[in-house]
Amino acid sequence: MTLKKALVTGASGEIGQALVQELAARGGYEIITADYMPLPDSIKRLSAEHAQGDLLYEIKKFYDYDFEIIFHLAASLSSKAEVAAEAAHRINVEGTMQLLMLAAYRSEKYKKPIKFLFPSSIAAYGLPSLEAKQNAGFVKEEEWSDPQTMYGCNKLYCEKLGTYYSRFYGQKHLDETPPHFLDFRSVRFPGLISAFTLPSGGTSDYGPEMLHAAAQGRAYACFVRADTKISFMAMPDAIKSLLLLMDAPRENLTRSVYNVNAFSLTAEEFRQRAMRAFPKAQITFEPNPHRQGIVDSWPADVDDARARKDWNWSADYDAERFFDDYFLPQIKKRYGG
Numbered sequence: 001m002t003l004k005k006a007l008v009t010g011a012s013g014e015i016g017q018a019l020v021q022e023l024a025a026r027g028g029y030e031i032i033t034a035d036y037m038p039l040p041d042s043i044k045r046l047s048a049e050h051a052q053g054d055l056l057y058e059i060k061k062f063y064d065y066d067f068e069i070i071f072h073l074a075a076s077l078s079s080k081a082e083v084a085a086e087a088a089h090r091i092n093v094e095g096t097m098q099l100l101m102l103a104a105y106r107s108e109k110y111k112k113p114i115k116f117l118f119p120s121s122i123a124a125y126g127l128p129s130l131e132a133k134q135n136a137g138f139v140k141e142e143e144w145s146d147p148q149t150m151y152g153c154n155k156l157y158c159e160k161l162g163t164y165y166s167r168f169y170g171q172k173h174l175d176e177t178p179p180h181f182l183d184f185r186s187v188r189f190p191g192l193i194s195a196f197t198l199p200s201g202g203t204s205d206y207g208p209e210m211l212h213a214a215a216q217g218r219a220y221a222c223f224v225r226a227d228t229k230i231s232f233m234a235m236p237d238a239i240k241s242l243l244l245l246m247d248a249p250r251e252n253l254t255r256s257v258y259n260v261n262a263f264s265l266t267a268e269e270f271r272q273r274a275m276r277a278f279p280k281a282q283i284t285f286e287p288n289p290h291r292q293g294i295v296d297s298w299p300a301d302v303d304d305a306r307a308r309k310d311w312n313w314s315a316d317y318d319a320e321r322f323f324d325d326y327f328l329p330q331i332k333k334r335y336g337g
C-alpha cells in the first residue's frame, strides 16, 4: 500500500501528539513531524522523521517532500503572544506563510492537490465589552471579527492567507487536468482539554489547569473570574473535527473556515465539577487583568451549524460525557485516586 505523506508541525504540542496518535492508529500515512522541541516518548516511534528546530529554518528541507496533507499546528498561543508579540507574529504568520508557499509551489509543480489543515481559534473573534459578549449568543464565523490579541490577529489573518492561496492563487489550475490546487481548510477551536497533556501559553488554559491540579491534589488559583464563560472541547473531538474536515468532499464545502463547538461552562462550573470529583480540591479565584481581558473578548458560544451541515460535524462529548466518559476516568487512571 502506498502511504500518504503527512506533515504535522507543532507535533510535540497537545493537538500534535493526539493527532499523530490518531493518524498512526488509522494507518495509511507516513507521518513527518516538526517542532522546536524533541518529540515526546508517546509519539516518537510513530514519526518517520522529525525536524527539530525553528520552523522558518526547517521549512526549506520540506521542498523535496511529496506531501499530500499538511497539518500546520505550530503556534505561539494567546497569553504567550501578548508578552512576546513580535516573536509570536514570526511564528504564527511568517511560519504559516512559508508553509502555504511551499504547498502552493509543490501543488503547482507536480500538478497535485495538497490539503492544508489549519487550526484557527475562538481568539479570531473580538467582542468589545462584557455586555456585547453577554448579548452575542451563538456567534457565526463572519461576526465580531475584530480580535484584540496578537494571536487572534495572527489566526484571523492566516485564515485569510490560506483562503487566498486556496481560492485565488490556485484558481488558474482548476481547469487543468488533473485539477490541482492548495486545498486550505480550517476549524476555529474553542479551548481544548486533554486528559493526557497540559497546554502552555494559552488563556483557555485555566480549564485544563484547574482540572489537572484538582486530580493531583494541588491547590489552584484560577486566573480568571468565576463567571468567565467560553466554550471548550475534549481533545478527541478536536482531532475528530480535523479529520472529518480533511475527509470531506471538496464540493460539499461552502467555505474554508468553520466554527466547531462542544460545550460552554463558566470557570465556577468547572470548579464545582472538579469539587464533585475531587472533594479535597482547593480552587480559588485570583483574576489576572490581562488574561481576564483576553477571555472577556472571546465569545461564550459559537454557532457551528455550517460545519454540521457541510461535513456532518457533531461533538461526541457534551459537558456530561466529557467529565463522566472521558476526562474523569482517564485522569483517575493517570494520577490515581
Ligand code: AKB
Residues within 6 Å of the ligand: 077, 078, 079, 120, 121, 122, 123, 151, 189, 190, 191, 192, 199, 201, 202, 203, 204, 205
Ligand atoms: C489559547 O488560549 O490561546 C488557545 C485558544 C483558545 O486558541 N487555547
